Amino acid sequence: MRALKDNALTLLFLGLFLATVIGQAFVGLANENEELLRHRMAPIGIGEFVTSSSFLVDLSENWQSEFLQFFVFILATIWLIQRGSPESKKPGDEGAGSDEEQLVGEFARADSPAWAKVRGLRLWLYSNSLLIVMGLVFLLSWLAQSLAGVQVANEEAAQHGELAMTWAQYVVSPEFWNRTLQNWQSEFLAVGCMVAFSIYLRQRGSAESKPVGTPNGTSSVESE
Known part of the structure; x- marks a missing residue:
């Protein structure tokens, strides 16, 4: 229960995402089959539709x-x-911030991510990873x-x-x-x-x- 509570926001949006994708698949299939029937063509199944270019x-x-x-x-x-x-950010804080403000290198805390404690390419990649x-x-x-x-x-x-x-x-x-x-x-x-x-x-x-x-x-x- 603690894990669910701590990750509730992510889980909510993951659930909403999956629900809407599934809904889009079935609604889109119905629309596609209506169009096929208008052109006197055979309807298709859900598997064929979700792997189609139109979906x-x-x-x-x-x-x-x-x-x-x-x-x-x-x-x-x-x-x-x-x-x-x-x-x-507040006025005056524009820019990437100092190493001390960003808690990197020698300013990293004991519980900081490992790549925040190093220098070079790994720090650059982690600093811009998002x-x-x-x-x-x-x-x-x-x-x-x-x-x-x-x-x-x-x-x-x-x-x-x-x-x-x-x-x-x-x-x-x-x-x-x-x-x-x-x-x-x-x-x-x-x-x-x-x-x-x-x-x-x-x-x-x-x-x-x-x-x-x-x-x-x-x-x-x-x-x-």
Whole structure:
């Protein structure tokens, strides 16, 4: 029970993720079979659908926009601040911070992660590991989206007697960037709103909000 309590936030979102992916699979299958029946084609099963390009392109399209959002936000909050927002460091704290502030090298604590206590490549990798992983997941999901997307586009082109596109042609096509930018703009809007709204609005008890009585111009870090 202690492990469940200590990891409740992660487990909640993992459960929600799995539930929505399963829901997307079954709803998407129903939609796909409706389209097939309209064209007088045989319906397909769940196994065939979840391994299809049409399912993969929708799944990876959402993933890449989410991880891009966090990659940009993590990178931007190193150097940029928003006074009064709990999503930002306080003014004057811009930058990567000193070794003493970051508890690395000789300033590491006894219980600090092992790679925080060393110097060189391992320390650099660990110091930037969150940004690196977010960036890699974004790139891999973007690649998956583009590979599945060109397959779907070519299937549709074949139905209309049109020529197939190469991957290079697809990733510079209006169709690809129309789908991609629709997702990106919504993610950037959501993050921008969270940063700005949290200056003036509160949610008592949430780690994403300042304490209710904290002045609007003060971040939660400054109030501690």
